[in-house]
Amino acid sequence: MKINSIAPALLLGITALIIGHFFSLKIVEDSKAVARIKLESTEPLLMVNRIMNINEWNPISKTAQKTAMDEHDRIIAQANEWQEKIDRHSIIVMWLAFVLMSITALLYLKSNYFNAAMAMALAFAALLFLRIGVDAPAMEIQVYSEDLNISIKLSGKAIYEDLQNDRYLKHIPFLEFFKHKEIGFDHKFHGKIYYQYQSKSILESIVLLFKANNQVVALALLLFSVIFPLLKVIFNIWILLWPRTGQWEGFSSIVYYLGKWSMADVFVVSMFLAYLSFHNMGQQGVTVDSQVSIGFYFFLAYVIVSITSGILTQNWIRQYYKSKQMQ
Structure with a gap:
């Protein structure tokens, strides 16, 4: 049976989008839950909690250190269980897009x-990917030290010079004995000591930038990662439904200028990669570990799918106008 209408494709796309929206909600909710759980997992290993815990300084017993690391591992195991659910739902969404096509x-x-x-x-697959890509966590940043060694040194000479007057020497007659002595010890905190953990989506990053009065960067990120991508897909669908509108001067101008920014999506992804690679450098024993999360991969999928959809739309419009001229 030869179909000469775009309506069935529109109906299939809407159906897939509705079904996919349910799974996209689960992916976003679960991925944010994983971020919260991982943030909770850093609590026992936070620098302030470990260093201020007197039991951590016990040179004989390592019970406190083991307890903190075990609690961290227990919470991470919960996060991994949630991550398995996210992976399953993500596979379902990808299969849904494949079945639709x-x-x-x-x-x-x-x-x-x-x-x-x-x-x-x-185009409908791109809408689904974009929804997840901007709302699910796109990057994860951990700042920590591993097996941190703290040296505590007391210089007898420095103490002697600070306290050197008749009044102090009278009450501490043996102070001069320590004048050329150094007292101290080294203590190692086994495992990780966390300084910071963050897991943010594109939308959350935009909100934080606005709150930090960094409007220029926030607005650029909002335009290039949310508004422009959404408008491009909507106009793409519009032209497919009403190809004659492509001849309207105002509409064609909008599509043209949006088309000029077609690589802005790729630019945003490239900026993320540059940001992440920069933050993978550790300094002075501090490791800054950055990883991409599920939102990044769905945004990347949106970029690929939307560009392909745009190319097919252009081919269709040329074919449509050519057939009209031949009539």
Whole structure:
């Protein structure tokens, strides 16, 4: 059966978007839960908690250190269980997009609307990926030291010079004995000591930037990672439904200028990669470990799918105008 309408592709796309929205909510909620759990896992190993715990300084018993590390591992195990759920739901979303494109391709295989239908399917998949990409955590940053060694040294000479007057020497006659002595010890805190942990989505980062009065960066991130990508997909669907609107001067100008920013999505992803690689450098025994999270991968999927959808839409429009001129 030869289909000569874009309506079935639109219906399939809307259906897939509705189904995918349920799983996208689960992915976002669970990924934020993982971020909260991981933040909780750093609590026993925070620098202030470990250093201010007198039991951690016990040179004989390591019970306090072992307790802190065991608590951290227990909470991380919970986070891993949640992560498995996120992975399952992510696979379902990817399969849903694949099934949408496969069914659309089979329905329109012999139709003149093949390019339009595939562009429509990809556009709805892009919307789904974008929704997860901007709302789920995109990056995770941990700042910590491992097996931190703290040296405590007391210089007898420095103490003697600070206290050197008749009044102090009279009450501490043996102070001169320590004048050339150094007293101290080294203590190692086994495992990790955390200074900071953050896991943020693109939307959360934008909100934080606005709150920090960094409006320029926040606005740029909002435009290039949320507003422009969303408008591009919406206009893409609009043109597929009403191809004649491509001839409207105002509308075509909007599409043209959005098209000029088509690589802005890739630019945002590149900036994330540069940011993450920069923060993977440790200094003076402090490790800054940055990792991409599920939101980054879905945003990257959006970039690839939306560009492909745009190319198919352009091919369809050229085909549509050519057929109209021949009539």
